Amino acid sequence: MEQAKTAQDGETKRGVLAHLEGLEAQMNRPCKRYEELQRAQAEESAPRTRIHKPQHLRGKLRVELKQQQVRGKVFSANVASDPTVEIGEQEVLERKQESMKAILQAYHFTGLSGKLTSRGVCICISTAFEGNLLDSYFVDLVIQKPLWIHHHSIPVFIPLEKIAAKYLQTDIQHFLFSLCECLNAYSGRKYQADRLQSDFATFLTGPLQRNSLCNLLSFTYKVDLTGQSSFCARLLYEDLTATLPTDITVTYQESEALSALWEEQRVSHEGLFRTKPLHHVFASFAREEALGLSLAS
Incomplete structure (x- = not known):
């Protein structure tokens, strides 16, 4: 009698456990489905995230660049308006010398070369036409404030003074470029006329x-x-x-x-x-x- 009761109690317990496990499984199903839905949404949005991330970064960099530009303008305005902030004249001349060095290096393979002198820089302009090397000219510049030409070998009919007045003090690179253009064009025209007479x-x-x-x-x-x-x-x-x-x-x-x-x-x-x-x-x-x-x- 007792054994039958014990067996019945065991079956009852197993039935209760089974029922509880069933309830737990039913409760877990929505959670699993929610997790699966979240995982699917994450996988679907991953490419969009990869696309939007650099766009967001680019926008952030643009904002930072604009902020830096604004800060730079404000700083320049403060320097210009503050009489106590002054750049020494020697420093200005040193910067012009460094700029001249960079220009000479940039133009080395275009017929323009030069060397630094005790006064400033002596520039040599070599002209050419159709691959034929023609005449060379020099300009000796004194790097002072203002810049000025100590002596030169530019022909008198080349508008050197006009070019210097327009660019020498404000844009030394443009001054050299314009002078090279005029000298090369003159040498090219002269070369053609000489060829016509000789050949x-x-x-x-x-x-x-x-x-x-x-x-x-x-x-x-x-x-x-x-x-x-x-x-x-x-x-x-x-x-x-x-x-x-x-x-x-x-x-x-x-x-x-x-x-x-x-x-x-x-x-x-x-x-x-x-x-x-x-x-x-x-x-x-x-x-x-x-x-x-x-x-x-």
């Missing part, structure tokens, strides 16, 4: 006239060696930094009216002078002449 003199029916700056050239030339047809050319280089003319006038030497063929040739010559260096134009005339002679023979 294609047989095409000229008179002297080549040019001014010292070589920005105005005039000459008479024939397009065939028989001399039956001649043209007069006037080339004006209004831009002193250019090696191609900006204003071209080609006229027929004879007074009678041009035929359609000669007018077409005249217009063609103007186009050649506008787009090609002078010696290249006459090299093309020489090729045409040689081709005509070979066909005639």
Whole structure:
């Protein structure tokens, strides 16, 4: 009797435990589903998080940069308004020397070089055209306040004083760049005129006239060696930094009216002078002449 009661009590306990375990499982199911939902949402939002993170960082950096710029402007304004904050003149000159060194290093492979002197710096400007090294010029600068040119070898017809007045005190790099442009363009124009006189003199029916700056050239030339047809050319280089003319006038030497063929040739010559260096134009005339002679023979 007692054994039967004990067995019954054990079954009752197991039934209660089973019932409790069932209730616990039912309570845990929503928690598991919630955890699974959170995990899925996290996985889904991970790419968006990776995208938004750098965007957020970039925005933060922008804000910090603006704040630094504002602080810099405020600091500059305070320095400018505070008479007790002064930069020594010697320090200013030292900064200009360092700036000059950097400029010389930057321009070393563009034909500009130089060395420091006891007064400042001596700059050498080497000119070139179409890979041909031409003349070199120097400018000896005294680094004082204000900067000034001690002596130089720049030709008198180069507007050195005008360039210096415009840039020397405010932008030394622009001063050197403008001077290099003018000198290289002058050397290029002179090189073309010299080549025309030395290599294609047989095409000229008179002297080549040019001014010292070589920005105005005039000459008479024939397009065939028989001399039956001649043209007069006037080339004006209004831009002193250019090696191609900006204003071209080609006229027929004879007074009678041009035929359609000669007018077409005249217009063609103007186009050649506008787009090609002078010696290249006459090299093309020489090729045409040689081709005509070979066909005639």
